[in-house]
Amino acid sequence: PGTRDLLKSRGPKALAKWMREQSRVLVTDTTMRDGHQSLLATRMRTYDVAEIAEAYARALPGLFSLECWGGATFDVAMRFLTEDPWERLAAVRDRAPNLLLQMLLRGSNGVGYTNYPDNVVRYFVAQAAASGVDVFRVFDCLNWVENMRVAMDAVLDADKVCEAAICYTGDILDPDRAKYDLKYYVALTRELERAGAHVIGIKDMAGLLKPGAARVLFRALRQATDLPLHFHTHDTSGIAAASVLAAVDEGVDAVDAAMDAFSGNTSQPCLGSIVAALAGSQRDTGLDQAAIRRISFYWEAVRGRYAAFESDLKGPASEVYLHEMPGGQFTNLKEQARSLGLESRWHEVAQMYADVNKMFGDIVKVTPSSKVVGDMALVMVSSELTPEDVLDPDKDVAFPESVVQMFKGDLGQPPGGWPADLQKKILKGEEPITVRPGSLLPPADLDAVRAELSTKLGAPASDEDLASYLMYPKVFSDFAKARDTYGPTSALPTPVYFYGMAPGDDLTVELEKGKSLVIVCQAIGEPDEDGFVRVFFELNGQPRMIKVPDRNRAQS
Ligand code: PYR
Known part of the structure; x- marks a missing residue:
């Protein structure tokens, strides 16, 4: 079996x-x-x-x-x-x-x-x-x-x-990571x-x-x-x-x-x-x-x-033993660094990630604590702050919100607690919690949330929709709107979803078992003055035309 x-x-x-x-x-x-x-x-x-x-x-x-x-x-x-x-x-x-x-x-x-x-x-x-x-x-x-x-x-x-x-973090064979x-x-x-x-x-x-x-x-x-x-x-x-x-x-x-x-x-x-x-x-x-x-x-x-x-990763690297970034975070953080103009300073970001970890008391770094360490490292590299600056009680530092929340205790407690002096500086006198954050959060009124969601959707919310909405109210609401507008885009093959069709392309989309659409893209017109193009195609043998925003204009 x-x-x-x-x-x-x-x-x-x-x-x-x-x-x-x-x-x-x-x-x-x-x-x-x-x-x-x-x-x-x-x-x-x-x-x-x-x-x-x-x-x-x-x-x-x-x-x-x-x-x-x-x-x-x-x-x-x-x-x-x-x-x-x-x-x-x-x-x-x-x-x-x-x-x-x-x-x-x-x-x-x-x-x-x-x-x-x-x-x-x-x-x-x-x-x-x-x-x-x-x-x-x-x-x-x-x-x-x-x-x-x-x-x-x-x-x-x-x-x-x-x-x-x-x-698993640190190194059980390294006495410095006891x-x-x-x-x-x-x-x-x-x-x-x-x-x-x-x-x-x-x-x-x-x-x-x-x-x-x-x-x-x-x-x-x-x-x-x-x-x-x-x-x-x-x-x-x-x-x-x-x-x-x-x-x-x-x-x-x-x-x-x-x-x-x-x-x-x-x-x-x-x-x-x-x-x-x-x-x-x-x-x-x-x-x-x-x-x-x-x-x-x-x-x-x-x-x-x-x-x-794809990332621009060229191959394996022992630098991971220095920075300890999770595999799932590495390429994301690199992308974030690039968007802040720090692409050429990536190894500095990696070193800073390690320094921030030390400053935070050597913590486990995995979603979401890894994101907090990454946020702090990016802020420090981009604003030329050293760990000494951050730890200096007389120097003002604008800590990212994720850092403030973690030191408040909102993600829980690391072994041995948070470094007290840094915590004081980050929280500016506010008292942290040391109990389980969930024990302080009032339970959600699931019936009320379901009713609110059903109103938004204009139809009764399914159990799965409710679960998505409870996790991500805004992301789910935006997704639900897109789902209404575009239908089940997951039925589209990946190249079509990302890059669309070209004149001459044909496509069979299976919407449900036994229910398919055959689409033949025939021609795409020139953009008009309002920034729309006309797309001519055949849908299950019927000629159709739609107007869609010109992608080049939409992007510029
Ligand atoms: C995640 O939480 O998504 C990880 O891969 C750790």
């Missing part, structure tokens, strides 16, 4: 026990979530995800899970792709009924960048479970277990797999086990866990818990596959990898190569290497359609 059958017939605890009993290494494919989040600014569209889901179901039924949802994909789908993230989940669910679907959940930050009321987190998790998520990887951006409990309990209530993830030593990770593992986790995730979001340290860490965790261990890392340094193989030697149960064409650099290490390296060993994954190659050829073609979103 596949992993999903096991979950459905015997429940998450039995599935976890089964994971421990396997001699083979279980593999999660991250291509549909972290792969493109880390390489293509999260821009992969539902069309390209849905097209291959059935092939996975047929050719790779032995995968542990498909990570295909959550993290940054949720808001980017609505914000930049005019797509409904729930539609994507349904598409994969429908086409891969035998595979476990996995999502990344930021604890009390849901799939957003700030803490939500507890009942919003619970509602979101329940809806994601009802809509098809089987495995929830839950983490907190400061590794504060208090801030993970609401989300973890909601996953347990839904009878889905609760993978509680520990974010704050995050082996004892710290062992204690966290035990705490998460007591909190009800079915699986322990080691989320090495920046790819800092070197092979030697992986050996020491997984050996210790293997002794500390009977729960299965699931290792996630990034290949920014170029050495991640060695860490994966070291973890495998020490008994890790499951590992993350991205399909070859979406692997390497800031993404996960290469799935096909890891599978090949283990083939014939005691821990053979059992996955079909020819099927992996075929699926990766598909992804290779897909990646070509997103060339505009």
Whole structure:
């Protein structure tokens, strides 16, 4: 039986026990979530995800899970792709009924960048479970277990797999980073086990866990818990596959990898190569290497359609051990730096990111805490501020709002608390909180919010729409308007969505099963005085003409 059958017939605890009993290494494919989040600014569209889901179901039924949802994909789908993230989940669910679907959940930050009321987190998790998520990887951006409990309990209530993830930072073998030593990770593992986790995730979001340290860490965790261990890392340094193989030697149960064409650099290490390296060993994954190659050829073609979103990364770099930026943040921050005119000063930004981390007390850096460190580093480089300036009690500094909020306690508490002097300076006398932020947020009145949303939409809001609106009121409202105007744009092939059609092009769009449109683009007129062009085309054989704003004029 596949992993999903096991979950459905015997429940998450039995599935976890089964994971421990396997001699083979279980593999999660991250291509549909972290792969493109880390390489293509999260821009992969539902069309390209849905097209291959059935092939996975047929050719790779032995995968542990498909990570295909959550993290940054949720808001980017609505914000930049005019797509409904729930539609994507349904598409994969429908086409891969035998595979476990996995999502990344930021604890009390849901799939957003700030803490939500507890009942919003619970509602979101329940809806994601009802809509098809089987495995929830839950983490907190400061590794504060208090801030993970609401989300973890909601996953347990839904009878889905609760993978509680520990974010790895620092270096357990470096005595100068003693704050995050082996004892710290062992204690966290035990705490998460007591909190009800079915699986322990080691989320090495920046790819800092070197092979030697992986050996020491997984050996210790293997002794500390009977729960299965699931290792996630990034290949920014170029050495991640060695860490994966070291973890495998020490008994890790499951590992993350991205399909070859979406692997390497800031993404996960290469799935096909890891599978090949283990083939014939005691821990053979059992996955079909020819099927992996075929699926990766598909992804290779897909990646070509997103060339505009590729970063200028030239290859792996050991600089990641200095700055410790998560793979999912690296290219975004570089882009932000470029937009501020700091492109040629990128290595200074990277050094400053490390300096800010030290100044903040050496914290875990992952969404959203990583964004706060990035915001501060950019401000400091662009306004020529040094850490000494920032720490000087007599020097005025305009701190970014995200920094003020984090030091107020709005994202929770780091181990050992915030550096007191800096906190005083940032908060200018305002008292910080030290309790769980969610405990201070009044519960949302879900009925009232649903009524408000239904009025906005002019139709009853679905449960999924409500969940989106609770996470992102403005982004969802804008998306809903676009959805009304343009219809399901996810039905369009990617080149057409990004670049449109040229005269002579024809296209068949499947709106639903058995319901298609055939569009033939015939001619595009010259722009008129008002900045509109006339587009002549055939729709299911009928001649049509529309006027659309001239793209060149709209952009200038
Ligand atoms: C996210 O929260 O989106 C990460 O990838 C860590």
